[in-house]
Amino acid sequence: KAGVTQTPRYLIKTRGQQVTLSCSPISGHRSVSWYQQTPGQGLQFLFEYFSETQRNKGNFPGRFSGRQFSNSRSEMNVSTLELGDSALYLCASSYGLAGANIQYFGAGTRLSVL
Amino acid sequence: GQQLNQSPQSMFIQEGEDVSMNCTSSSIFNTWLWYKQDPGEGPVLLIALYKAGELTSNGRLTAQFGITRKDSFLNISASIPSDVGIYFCAGPDIGSARQLTFGSGTQLTVLP
Numbered sequence A: 001k002a003g004v005t006q007t008p009r010y011l012i013k014t015r016g017q018q019v020t021l022s023c024s025p026i027s028g029h030r031s032v033s034w035y036q037q038t039p040g041q042g043l044q045f046l047f048e049y050f051s052e053t054q055r056n057k058g059n060f061p062g063r064f065s066g067r068q069f070s071n072s073r074s075e076m077n078v079s080t081l082e083l084g085d086s087a088l089y090l091c092a093s094s095y096g097l098a099g100a101n102i103q104y105f106g107a108g109t110r111l112s113v114l
Numbered sequence B: 001g002q003q004l005n006q007s008p009q010s011m012f013i014q015e016g017e018d019v020s021m022n023c024t025s026s027s028i029f030n031t032w033l034w035y036k037q038d039p040g041e042g043p044v045l046l047i048a049l050y051k052a053g054e055l056t057s058n059g060r061l062t063a064q065f066g067i068t069r070k071d072s073f074l075n076i077s078a079s080i081p082s083d084v085g086i087y088f089c090a091g092p093d094i095g096s097a098r099q100l101t102f103g104s105g106t107q108l109t110v111l112p
Helices: none
Strands: A005-007 A010-013 A019-024 A031-038 A042-050 A053-057 A064-068 A074-078 A087-094 A109-113 B004-007 B010-014 B019-025 B032-037 B044-049 B055-058 B061-065 B071-076 B085-092 B100-102 B106-111
Touching (some): A019 A087, B019 B106, B032 B061, B044 B061, B044 B071
Antiparallel strands (some): A064 A074, B019 B071, B055 B061, B085 B106
16 A cells, blocks of 8 residues: 655745645545654644644644645645745545544655745 | 653653653553654554553664553663664544644764
8 A cells, every 4th residue: 555645746936936746545545644844843733634624723824725636636736835834744544533543654745845 | 632651851861771651641542552762763663552551662772551541651671772762652643533743853862
């Protein structure tokens, strides 16, 4: 069974640009959660999507958004990039809602904002 | 939300030594998860604990769900070089059980 796939693995953008990251969950998993990981703040929850609906949202500005498609694949978008958005963005999938099910992580997308 | 305090922040040990790390919470958890993250990769689930007092092993790894439900421990026996990485504890937020809260991680370095 294939794991969680995130693309691209690396991205370099400049301030003010926008970026879209993609996540393909494990087959059969309907929940996709996104996390931001930085050395200073650790792993922070961004949002969770289940059955194409956002079910939960972390404490991030509106520049961070996402969506989920009918095949459970998810995309995350960050608009008007800031230097502080440089981070490893991780996607995790679970069979059911994240709070009650084990989450499996992808390898992440490393975003560098210059 | 809940806070998870993980300690130690980093450890340097000799190959073959045993390692112990722990995680404490200000509130009660119903599930404790331990993940390991290798450099440049996402976290990988090591052990999941579901009951207070539960002791679970996965090879050289052993984890325990504390009796008070506010803490958990991870032990690694006879460490080897591939044990290097960051170990995270995590659990679902008890208030809503809708998201995972992660500890700050323990960076483990194994010296040959």
